[in-house]
Amino acid sequence: MGHDFYIAVSYGVSGLIIALMLGWIWLDGRARQRELAELEASGIRRRSSAPVKDGAA
Amino acid sequence: MMSLLLRDLKLSVRAGGGALIGVLFFMTVVAVIPFGVGPDLNLLSRIGPAIVWIGALLAALLGLDRLFQTERDDGSLDLILMQEHPLVLTVLVKCLAHWLANSLPLVIASPLLGLFMNMSEVAIGAVAVTLLVGTPALTFIGAVGAAVAVSLPRGGLLVSILVLPLAIPVLIFGVSASYAAVQDPAPFMPPFLILLAITMFFAVIGPLGASLALRNASD
Amino acid sequence: MMSLLLRDLKLSVRAGGGALIGVLFFMTVVAVIPFGVGPDLNLLSRIGPAIVWIGALLAALLGLDRLFQTERDDGSLDLILMQEHPLVLTVLVKCLAHWLANSLPLVIASPLLGLFMNMSEVAIGAVAVTLLVGTPALTFIGAVGAAVAVSLPRGGLLVSILVLPLAIPVLIFGVSASYAAVQDPAPFMPPFLILLAITMFFAVIGPLGASLALRNASD
Amino acid sequence: MRLTAEKLAARRGEDLLFSDISFELGAGEGLILIGRNGSGKSTLLRVVAGLLRPEFGQVRWSSSSTDDAIRASEACHYLGHRNAMKAELSVQENLAFWKEFCGDFGGGEGVSVAEAAEQVGLGGIAHLPFGYLSAGQQRRMAFAKLLVSYRPVWILDEPTAALDTRAEATFADLIRQHLARGGILLAATHQPLGIEGMQELRMTGFAGVAEEFAA
Amino acid sequence: MRLTAEKLAARRGEDLLFSDISFELGAGEGLILIGRNGSGKSTLLRVVAGLLRPEFGQVRWSSSSTDDAIRASEACHYLGHRNAMKAELSVQENLAFWKEFCGDFGGGEGVSVAEAAEQVGLGGIAHLPFGYLSAGQQRRMAFAKLLVSYRPVWILDEPTAALDTRAEATFADLIRQHLARGGILLAATHQPLGIEGMQELRMTGFAGVAEEFAA
Amino acid sequence: MTESLAITKFSDLANPTRFLNLSGRILPWLGCLTAGLFAVGLYLSFTTEGDYQQGETVRIMYVHVPAAWLSMMCYTVMALSAIGTLVWRHPLADVSHKAAAPLGAAFTLIALATGSLWGKPMWGTWWVWDARLTSVFVLFLMYLGLIALNRAMDDPSKAARVSAVLILVGFVNIPVIKFSVEWWNTLHQPASVVRLDGPTIDPEFLIPLLVMAFAFTFLFFTLHLMAMRNEIWRRRITAQRRMAARMASRES
């Protein structure tokens, strides 16, 4: 096998791993944001959304 | 029974990341070897099968001795003993779960390690097959030891004398079958069949002995 | 502190049979290798030191992962954490007890195995000495893993994975010092001194890391 | 439906702890063991549950629906000092496992896991790992085990240890319901359970020694 | 001699369990924590014992004889839900180990092992392996740990679980003696201990949720 | 509730919140920069001359070496975060080293794979167990071990503290990787760029190598920020779910 083969495979493998990583992180972020939006919609709010009033109470 | 199997699998996955762990463990063990014997590829491929088998034995020993002890410590063993399921069957299922969670990943990972150790295709196949056939015997032997450990709180010595000497024949036939597959004069089948017979034998004796010991656990 | 040492020694004699299972495993490992390399006595004696060291490394793993888990399970760890003794010292003493009960027997058994492996007197001596100096480092490294395991419901394989990579330098220098003692050009002292340094290093880092982990894992 | 103990005697170490204990419990009946620490209550319960072999005597289970050959222990639930739950699994998983593993006995039926958690007053937290619960919550969940799979006989060893007063009342209610549905109860306690109409058995410990020196 | 807790807050998982708990105990004083299961009693005790890091606030120990730099936990005995004894060793060995390992604090002195076993009412059986004792006997021996080495502060988590009534009275006596000798007590219980003049603190659990929804 | 509690709650969540806002603003720029650097770097690495000794395969260097550097840098970042976890108990530090572990594993995997692919034509074998290669392999195993550890524990702050200890103890491996070629004589190339007496490599290769190295570094930071954001969100979601369950159980 020629050198070109090894070069191509190296770049290919690296690209693939990077693409997988990027895709996974991207999709993960999308899913988390969606879940957060759902929770927000169902009326559960972060406690710190009104921290000062909370503390005075 | 199915539920017991699932629970035990879940427990072993929960605690340590599951199947991945077995493979990782094995890789670590194998990665350590070349540091010891040096990067001599020829030598590595020669001791490869033995190393892979030793790794399997070690993996079987780690954790197996506590197969019933964890159940005893939290009281589950009492409930298990009271049920109408035959105890032998329960022990068998627990062994199966332990084998699935701890030994099977090793069997599956062994070809990869064979590659690392520069073993030939035949040797890799032979090791995988002998592991597949032989590791259940290790589990069953270990189960007897684990049951004895539960019933004799101070039986530590007995356990070690019981388990390893019994496991040695398994190891020896497993390794020699693997070598027989590569080295020409020696035939593969005889040691392999003996290995198979040992496994069958312990598949019966192991759970029987273990359940006997558990029933007699006196408190 | 003395009382802790004595208690731990008593416990390992009473409960675990720890020493014996370690030695037996060690012997099994050493006994299986000749199958791989065949009856070539020359080769055997050449790889002997490496095999003995690998066996010792793997045997040290057995049981080490539960160094602190048993203390946690019965609540003793809480009391140990509360005392004014510096925690590092307590960990050091526990390591010492574990080493005395589990690794020292290996060191003592190693000359016997050296004979099995057809090693020369010098090589046998060198292996024993390097084991004596090097195995404490393995215990100290293992203690970190054991401390991490406290926060895991079950340790086992995961701990070994975390621990083994760190143990590799110990193995490398232990083996190379043993070889240096036999092979002429290479001097024995440099790798041996490095091994000593590694042990000293981990004698500090290990208990420190372990006590850090213990303090952070309590709940 | 009848649980019979005949002249039971049991040993711990070398000494006879009790001897010649007989009782017979029919549907809806209960027996409470009382006695000092170390007097053999837990030992007797374990003998009845089939976990310790009696030195003499035997425990039998008889009922019209099943044949007589079954071991008495199969008709029993045993709640000992330890909770028999895995700290690593969630409460839900633990209970579901015991429900399936134990199955139901002789035509009875256990309630669902969610229902059982509700009944012991911890409906909302079945998804937590068992190890995350407080001591009393753990004890309550261990009790929920008795509800998810049906057994006519409940053998309880200090069921109310670590419980707050509200949970004690809940437990007493659940036990009352069990008895009302024809169950049998065998329990050891130091605090009275607050259930009426139970027989009591006072254990004295170390037969032959205790009689003379009992305070 | 004074144990001070300042604005303690602790987390379990991600949620605050309690916050802003302060108290101060001097010689001979005691504080009893009460509250429902899961309300955070054990958590607070572990924070005071230095076994859990508080989210906020601190615990301090001050006395005239020792310098202020020591950790509060060194002045404390902690008796948790678990007994901290090895089943494989005999009671004698267990107690002797803790006596030597813990040592005595600030000039006080613990009693001998035999004496301590006597005081918890189990003088004769210190030679047995700890694992051979009944639940209540184990608890008593765990209590004897507090006697063999001196600590001014006793932190007890449900000390009387599994005890018979006589042992409860014995424990109450021992605690009273400890207080009379200038000790400090911090305990969580569901059953009243029967000791007079204690302060009480009611835990409610899950600050921020509990306030709104506490039953 | 008092003032003090409100402050802890506030500082607790405000930091991650501020971090989310800030990182949200930086991320697009960082992404563009990374893409640009990659474009230049890839162009350069395919247009420069080949090495007379190593032939065309020298182009593998432009991914191999940056990935190898990054695998070590990532561990260093994790070690710094681990110090943040243990010393300052900062929640962002927890998030940082947890999010970095998979990235480190990925870069190490790239270094291993490209190294093997380079080794076959240059050394005639995919893999040898020499010190450099094995220590990188050990690094890979440690990354996987840390990931497994994080997955095995479900209390995130405890997991963070415990793995921080392990990260710090495991840091001994980094100097071993870096200096293994000097301590043991091996097949592998000794350092020629990052050394005390300045780079000894031909600028012909140095320039594309450096551009690619910067591209990889920025890629790492981009991904790390994204993963940290995900982790923060994940924690918020579980916290809110648990709150909901608790409130439901209290109401009933």
Ligand code: HEM
């Ligand atoms: C799987 C096998 C390999 C691994 C794990 C590996 C790992 C590494 C690592 C960790 C570095 C960074 C070292 C530092 O910064 O000091 C590095 C650099 C380098 N590697 Fe590899 N390598 C492998 C195979 C190869 C091969 C086959 C070659 C070429 C024949 C090669 C050539 C280089 C070069 C030229 C550098 C740059 C050294 C410098 O200038 O600092 N590597 N490699």
Ligand SMILES: Nc1ncnc2c1ncn2[C@@H]1O[C@H](COP(=O)(O)OP(=O)(O)OP(=O)(O)O)[C@@H](O)[C@H]1O
């Ligand atoms: N390790 C843990 N991880 C997460 N949450 C926990 C853990 N331990 C306890 N909790 C939770 O913290 C709360 C308080 O527990 P704690 O043990 O302090 O209660 P307690 O007041 O002692 O109750 P009990 O009377 O039942 O002993 C409980 O709701 C429990 O679910």
Ligand SMILES: Nc1ncnc2c1ncn2[C@@H]1O[C@H](COP(=O)(O)OP(=O)(O)OP(=O)(O)O)[C@@H](O)[C@H]1O
């Ligand atoms: N495994 C054992 N081996 C030997 N003796 C034992 C064992 N377990 C218990 N004993 C002894 O048997 C006696 C009875 O124990 P048992 O546990 O039945 O008491 P109990 O009535 O349940 O007490 P408690 O109220 O404390 O739970 C005790 O004196 C104890 O020392």
Ligand SMILES: [Mg+2]
């Ligand atoms: Mg009892």
Ligand SMILES: [Mg+2]
């Ligand atoms: Mg509690």
